[in-house]
Amino acid sequence: xxxxxxxxxxxxxxxxxxxxxxxxxxxxxxxxxxxxxxxxxxxxxxxxxxxxxxxxxxxxxxxxxxxxxxxxxxxxxxxxxxxxxxxxxxxxxxxxxxxxxxxxxxxxxxxxxxxxxxxxxxxxxxxxxxxxxxxxxxxxxxxxxxxxxxxxxxxxxxxxxxxxxxxxxxxxxxxxxxxxxxxxxxxxxxxxxxxxxxxxxxxxxxxxxxxxxxxxx
Numbered sequence: 001x002x003x004x005x006x007x008x009x010x011x012x013x014x015x016x017x018x019x020x021x022x023x024x025x026x027x028x029x030x031x032x033x034x035x036x037x038x039x040x041x042x043x044x045x046x047x048x049x050x051x052x053x054x055x056x057x058x059x060x061x062x063x064x065x066x067x068x069x070x071x072x073x074x075x076x077x078x079x080x081x082x083x084x085x086x087x088x089x090x091x092x093x094x095x096x097x098x099x100x101x102x103x104x105x106x107x108x109x110x111x112x113x114x115x116x117x118x119x120x121x122x123x124x125x126x127x128x129x130x131x132x133x134x135x136x137x138x139x140x141x142x143x144x145x146x147x148x149x150x151x152x153x154x155x156x157x158x159x160x161x162x163x164x165x166x167x168x169x170x171x172x173x174x175x176x177x178x179x180x181x182x183x184x185x186x187x188x189x190x191x192x193x194x195x196x197x198x199x200x201x202x203x204x205x206x207x208x209x210x211x212x213x214x215x216x217x
Contacts, residue, residue: 004102006184007118010177011097014125017173018090021132024170025083028054028063029163030139034147034154047161050080050135075142079135086132090174093124097181118185125178129171136167 028049044057054063066072069080099106100117143160146152 003184003186006180007097007101008103010122010125010180010182010184011094011101013173013177013180014090014097014121015094015177017125017129017170017177018087018094020166020173021083021087021090021128021170024136024163024167025087026051027163027166028052029161031143031158032161034157034159048158049161049163050076050083075138079139082131082135086128089124089128089131093121093128093178095121096124097121100185102185115185118181122178122181122185125174125181129174129178132167132174133171136164136171140164 026049028047028051030050031048033044033046044055047054047056052063052065054061056062069077072080096117098104100114100121102111102114104114106114140160143158147157147159
């Protein structure tokens with residue numbers, strides 16, 4: 001039978017992953033300026049995200065949204081698309097999971113249909129985690145590659161921002177939430193089948209046994 005506790009726990013983790021995923025997607029903390037070389041002024045820090053850049057100088061923070069999304073590199077546009085796709089899949093998974101939870105009455109007593117909806121929602125949470133992991137890992141790879149590239153000027157080198165670490169945590173929340181939802185929505189038990197063989201219980205034997213008739217001479 002479906003386990004309500006596992007379903008609720010998985011849904012809570014999935015919702016938490018979705019909420020933190022929105023924060024990571026919108027935050028400008030994907031890449032931060034690296035303090036290497038002599039040309040970088042340590043009094044200012046530059047953060048770069050998918051949608052904006054922020055500059056902190058002498059305690060003052062100024063943020064600016066990118067003027068044109070088409071002017072961004074192909075990898076940045078891909079990261080944007082994958083993050084948005086992941087969040088949309090999470091939203092769809094959330095609606096399906098809430099509809100199919102055992103503790104809700106959205107579909108009445110259709111337990112098998114509700115369990116299938118929860119399993120579909122769990123699969124969508126796992127797919128969303130995969131799509132969210134791709135831009136996070138790709139951005140981390142590009143940052144590390146450029147940091148160790150001697151052809152990249154020191155002012156252009158970046159380090160891993162806090163949003164990337166939070167992004168890895170988001171994928172874990174989505175994966176674990178999807179797994180718990182799936183485990184908590186196992187199909188209802190199949191009715192017991194009749195047992196044949198030695199253990200089978202047939203019709204009770206008749207207590208009246210045929211006795212030979214007595215013949216009196």
